[in-house]
Amino acid sequence: xxxxxxxxxxxxxxxxxxxxxxxxxxxxxxxxxxxxxxxxxxxxxxxxxxxxxxxxxxxxxxxxxxxxxxxxxxxxxxxxxxxxxxxxxxxxxxxxxxxxxxxxxxxxxxxxxxxxxxxxxxxxxxxxxxxxxxxxxxxxxxxxxxxxxxxxxxxxxxxxxxxxxxxxxxxxxxxxxxxxxxxxxxxxxxxxxxxxxxxxxxxxxxxxxxxxxxxxxxxxxxxxxxxxxxxxxxxxxxxxxxxxxxxxxxxxxxxxxxxxxxxxxxxxxxxxxxxx
Amino acid sequence: xxxxxxxxxxxxxxxxxxxxxxxxxxxxxxxxxxxxxxxxxxxxxxxxxxxxxxxxxxxxxxxxxxxxxxxxxxxxxxxxxxxxxxxxxxxxxxxxxxxxxxxxxxxxxxxxxxxxxxxxxxxxxxxxxxxxxxxxxxxxxxxxxxxxxxxxxxxxxxxxxxxxxxxxxxxxxxxxxxxxxxxxxxxxxxxxxxxxxxxxxxxxxxxxxxxxxxxxxxxxxxxxxxxxxxxxxxxxxxxxxxxxxxxxxxxxxxxxxxxxxxxxxxxxxxxxxxxxxxxxxxxxxxxxxxxxxx
Numbered sequence: 107x108x109x110x111x112x113x114x115x116x117x118x119x120x121x122x123x124x125x126x127x128x129x130x131x132x133x134x135x136x137x138x139x140x141x142x143x144x145x146x147x148x149x150x151x152x153x154x155x156x157x158x159x160x161x162x163x164x165x166x167x168x169x170x171x172x173x174x175x176x177x178x179x180x181x182x183x184x185x186x187x188x189x190x191x192x193x194x195x196x197x198x199x200x201x202x203x204x205x206x207x208x209x210x211x212x213x214x215x216x217x218x219x220x221x222x223x224x225x226x227x228x229x230x231x232x233x234x235x236x237x238x239x240x241x242x243x244x245x246x247x248x249x250x251x252x253x254x255x256x257x258x259x260x261x262x263x264x265x266x267x268x269x270x271x272x273x274x275x276x277x278x279x280x281x282x283x284x285x286x287x288x289x290x291x292x293x294x295x296x297x298x299x300x301x302x303x304x305x306x307x308x309x310x311x312x313x314x315x316x317x318x319x320x321x322x323x324x325x326x327x328x329x330x331x332x333x334x335x336x337x338x339x340x341x342x343x344x345x346x347x348x349x350x351x352x353x354x355x356x357x358x359x360x361x362x363x364x365x366x367x368x369x370x371x372x373x374x375x376x377x378x379x380x381x382x
Numbered sequence: 383x384x385x386x387x388x389x390x391x392x393x394x395x396x397x398x399x400x401x402x403x404x405x406x407x408x409x410x411x412x413x414x415x416x417x418x419x420x421x422x423x424x425x426x427x428x429x430x431x432x433x434x435x436x437x438x439x440x441x442x443x444x445x446x447x448x449x450x451x452x453x454x455x456x457x458x459x460x461x462x463x464x465x466x467x468x469x470x471x472x473x474x475x476x477x478x479x480x481x482x483x484x485x486x487x488x489x490x491x492x493x494x495x496x497x498x499x500x501x502x503x504x505x506x507x508x509x510x511x512x513x514x515x516x517x518x519x520x521x522x523x524x525x526x527x528x529x530x531x532x533x534x535x536x537x538x539x540x541x542x543x544x545x546x547x548x549x550x551x552x553x554x555x556x557x558x559x560x561x562x563x564x565x566x567x568x569x570x571x572x573x574x575x576x577x578x579x580x581x582x583x584x585x586x587x588x589x590x591x592x593x594x595x596x597x598x599x600x601x602x603x604x605x606x607x608x609x610x611x612x613x614x615x616x617x618x619x620x621x622x623x624x625x626x627x628x629x630x631x632x633x634x635x636x637x638x639x640x641x642x643x644x645x646x647x648x649x650x651x652x653x654x655x656x657x658x659x660x661x662x663x664x665x666x667x668x669x670x671x672x673x674x675x676x
Contacts, residue, residue: 118483125492128549132495134515135507150518192402199398211399218410220662222610224631225655228638228648229413229420237408252409255402284394313500315613320639332500336617339506346510353503353510360498368491371498375554376561379599 139351146347161351168348169334170326171355177243178331178359181318182311184247189254189307190300195285196255197262198292202274215259223253223316231320239321243328246321250311258303261378265299266292298377305367305374312360331356421649426642439649449625450650453633457609460544460629464608468548469600472555473593477585479556480563490560494553501550505617508546509533536626539619543627547614551607555600562596563589598669605665609658630654 138146139161140154165171200212230249231240239245269292277283277291293300315332322328329337335356339349364371421439425432443450479490496504512532520528532542566589574584612631615621621628621636628636634654638647 114481114483117478117481118485121478121483121489122485125489129492129495131507131511131515131549134511138510146514149521150515151522152518188405192405196399196402199395203395208395211403214411215402215406218406220606220659221410221414222606222631222651222654222658224610224612224634225651225658226410226413226417227635228644228651229416230409232416233408233413249409252405252407255406255409259402288398309498313498315500315502316635332502335506336502339617346514349506350510353507356503357499360500361495364491364495364498372490372494372557376557379554379558379603380561380596 135350136354138347139354141347143345143347146350161347162355165338165348165351165355169338169352173327174329174331174334175359177322177328178312180243181247181250181330182308184244185250185254185311186304186307188248188251189258190303192251193255193258193303194262194293194296194300195288197259198266198288200259201263201266202271212259212263216256218256219260227316227320230317234321241322241324241328243322246318246328249317249321250307253317254307254311257306257378261299261303262296265296269295301370302374302377305371306378308363309360309371331359417648417651420645421652423645425645427644428642432645435645439646440653442646443650443653449628449633449637450630452626453628453630456540456626456628457611457630459540460611461605461608463544464547464611465601465604467544468552468555468604469597471548471552472559472600475552475556476559476563477589480560490553490557493556496550497554499550501547501613502617504546504550505614508542508549509618512542533619534623536623539623539627543611543615543618546618547608547611550614555604558600559593559596562593566592594669594672598666601669602662602665605661606658609654609661630657 134150137153138150140157140159142160145152145154196215200208200215234240234245234249237245239249273291273295274287277287282290313332314330315336318330318333319336322330323333323337326334335352338352342348342352420432422434422436423432424435424438475493479486479493483489516528516532519525530538532538570588570592571584574588579587610631611629612635615627615629615632619627621632630650631654634647634650637643637650641647
């Protein structure tokens with residue numbers, strides 16, 4: 107009994123050390139964001155002589171951090187709202203209707219999950235230009251509707267099956283139908299799936315790189331956080347203290363949100379992955 | 383009356399499903415049709431009209447393109463190793479973190495954190511570690527492993543890319559496996575213990591077969607993600623040293639946007655699409671069948 111207990115304790119200690127080693131690259135990045143250029147160059151693993159925020163002040167101004175943050179928020183919000191709104195109504199209707207048409211449309215909705223983005227990136231860019239969606243945060247947000255819809259339709263479709271049809275019927279008898287039935291009765295019942303989709307899509311849209319690179323890289327006013335960090339490092343490859351600061355500033359929002367919502371995020375990812 | 387009802391039903395069906403269909407068509411189907419059309423042309427993006435060349439692009443891809451074949455080889459090697467390693471590591475982690483350790487919550491969070499970070503940024507952070515951090519670590523510890531040129535030598539650069547990708551995503555697969563393990567009934571494991579099965583026997587005869595659905599999902603996701611590997615290479619090695627770490631996705635990006643070979647690049651993109659399609663169907667077919675047996 108005691109030997110099993112000590113074994114467990116040893117395992118626990120080993121795992122804690124392992125997890126700290128695992129996070130060490132991130133810790134190093136944070137440490138070095140507080141150092142001056144000469145400190146970074148002389149010793150990367152040493153602690154900074156003093157924690158000053160000079161690098162942060164410099165990068166904050168240079169990349170116009172508030173602007174980027176707002177851009178990211180606009181893109182993510184527009185993307186999310188459209189994905190959830192359009193996918194949930196469509197998935198609900200498709201799941202409730204039994205016909206050749208609805209099966210075919212459902213397939214059309216989910217097949218794109220298999221198309222790699224690189225296979226269509228050039229033509230998406232051209233189409234977006236023709237539709238006047240490029241070089242704007244709004245336009246990028248709108249484009250995410252289509253890119254996010256297949257998975258969202260798939261997840262909602264599976265979930266609606268679990269909601270008894272009697273609910274629709276009794277609501278119809280009470281006089282609700284169409285959009286009223288959906289938004290007042292069904293949509294609230296979909297809350298847990300909606301949370302899952304919000305989590306998956308926020309993580310994806312907030313961090314996405316290639317689509318923003320192609321769509322909104324033209325002007326500093328439309329850049330996203332990741333994009334700005336990418337171009338910033340391109341210009342400052344030898345000034346690692348600034349580069350690391352920009353990295354830390356780009357990932358900080360994700361880390362803060364994760365720490366606050368950890369439980370929901372992990373649960374949401376599992377739900378999405380298992381359904382997907 | 384009945385006729386009217388039917389039409390209003392149809393109208394409602396249209397109103398509910400049309401928006402999403404339009405969005406998906408704009409994001410996927412229209413671009414896809416355009417891709418198929420461009421893949422049959424020679425076009426630099428500047429000339430007014432793409433020049434129709436039939437299947438010439440495809441002929442060139444498979445016979446006279448050293449870049450494509452080396453990128454394809456890189457991607458295949460990466461894909462196979464990534465799928466195997468990330469899944470094995472994730473299962474091991476999940477098994478340990480499924481035991482009721484006191485620090486389980488912290489440990490799960492710690493291993494998951496890199497997954498919430500953008501891959502481009504993860505690549506840059508690791509570039510910093512490989513280029514600057516390893517120097518200091520080597521000086522402090524005196525270990526030769528830190529003195530090696532992890533981004534400067536082709537073989538090592540490959541390992542670095544693979545390692546960094548695994549580091550970023552292993553927590554995600556771990557979470558899927560933990561969820562799978564929690565669905566394995568306790569009494570089955572207990573019964574096996576009573577019957578005298580050791581830890582290994584229990585794992586291979588009970589836990590692993592019951593994990594089959596999680597394995598199918600994880601392998602599927604690892605497959606679709608690894609075949610498109612791009613971001614991490616862009617920021618970590620930029621394709622170097624000497625162009626040895628170009629993946630297919632990166633090769634397509636380079637041909638299209640850096641060399642302005644619009645027609646040729648889209649032809650490669652179409653080849654990638656077909657490869658993804660075939661490999662995915664084979665994988666799902668094999669794993670689903672195994673699942674039924676289990």
